[in-house]
Amino acid sequence: MPSATLIGVPYDAKSSYARGPALAPDAIRAALWSQSGNRFSEGLIEVLSPDHLGDYGNIAIESEDYPLLAIENAVSLVLNRSSIPLVLGGDHSITYGVVRTVARAVQPFTILHLDAHNDLHDSFAGDRLSHASPFARIMEERLTARLVQVGIRCLTPNQRDQANRFAVQMIDMTSWTAGRRPEIEGPCYLSLDMDVLDPAFAPGLSHREPGGLSPRDVIGLIQSIPGPLVAADIVELNPVRDWDGITALVAARFVKEVVSRIASSAR
Numbered sequence: 001m002p003s004a005t006l007i008g009v010p011y012d013a014k015s016s017y018a019r020g021p022a023l024a025p026d027a028i029r030a031a032l033w034s035q036s037g038n039r040f041s042e043g044l045i046e047v048l049s050p051d052h053l054g055d056y057g058n059i060a061i062e063s064e065d066y067p068l069l070a071i072e073n074a075v076s077l078v079l080n081r082s083s084i085p086l087v088l089g090g091d092h093s094i095t096y097g098v099v100r101t102v103a104r105a106v107q108p109f110t111i112l113h114l115d116a117h118n119d120l121h122d123s124f125a126g127d128r129l130s131h132a133s134p135f136a137r138i139m140e141e142r143l144t145a146r147l148v149q150v151g152i153r154c155l156t157p158n159q160r161d162q163a164n165r166f167a168v169q170m171i172d173m174t175s176w177t178a179g180r181r182p183e184i185e186g187p188c189y190l191s192l193d194m195d196v197l198d199p200a201f202a203p204g205l206s207h208r209e210p211g212g213l214s215p216r217d218v219i220g221l222i223q224s225i226p227g228p229l230v231a232a233d234i235v236e237l238n239p240v241r242d243w244d245g246i247t248a249l250v251a252a253r254f255v256k257e258v259v260s261r262i263a264s265s266a267r
């Protein structure tokens with residue numbers, strides 16, 4: 001079995017602003033396998049090889065309804081094969097279904113959440129499964145031991161109150177710039193919202209928020225996760241708003257570094 005297995009979730013019906021992330025899994029695969037790059041991570045692991053990376057394909061999306069069962073089935077199948085799920089969204093709503101499934105199989109783990117927004121809205125436009133709400137559900141259901149958020153820069157007073165309510169550890173962009181870095185121990189779930197990046201590096205986003213991280217910062221964060229990864233997701237790439245596939249290429253690079261991180265900690 002490969003160390004990691006891609007699962008595409010082409011679902012963006014919980015997006016509050018622009019549709020398009022449903023096209024991301026295939027855009028990331030195209031960039032990943034493009035002849036413009038090679039098969040290795042920065043740590044010189046041949047990540048694009050059957051030993052290290054498998055592909056479940058995309059789950060079938062048949063309606064606008066939240067695809068909880070389909071996500072659970074795919075993630076469980078990969079975990080049962082002793083491979084680590086690397087889920088390509090889709091909008092950020094899909095993280096709830098993935099974390100819920102992983103939490104039944106593995107405990108405890110810390111979630112490292114990279115994002116411009118803290119996604120802790122109790123509901124958004126009346127929807128508790130909105131892409132602005134996955135971490136409210138995750139914390140309410142106590143699916144994780146600890147939530148660490150990095151890159152946040154779009155808080156509202158209500159969002160700050162939610163973060164306090166759930167005892168979230170937050171490294172916003174101001175503290176990041178001042179030099180604060182996450183301290184993670186033990187098993188880790190990585191949830192990587194592409195809009196954590198500054199839009200100068202990544203125009204293919206539904207929500208472009210200036211003042212964000214660079215791809216180099218995110219690669220450094222991935223490489224510095226000390227414990228084993230239990231699963232990961234990369235979400236919110238919007239190919240409709242991308243320029244010449246540049247953001248898909250950044251996402252593909254993140255895939256390679258995540259797979260490398262998984263491969264180097266595999267038993």
Ligand SMILES: [Mn+2]
Binds near residue numbers: 117119236
């Ligand atoms: Mn998000």
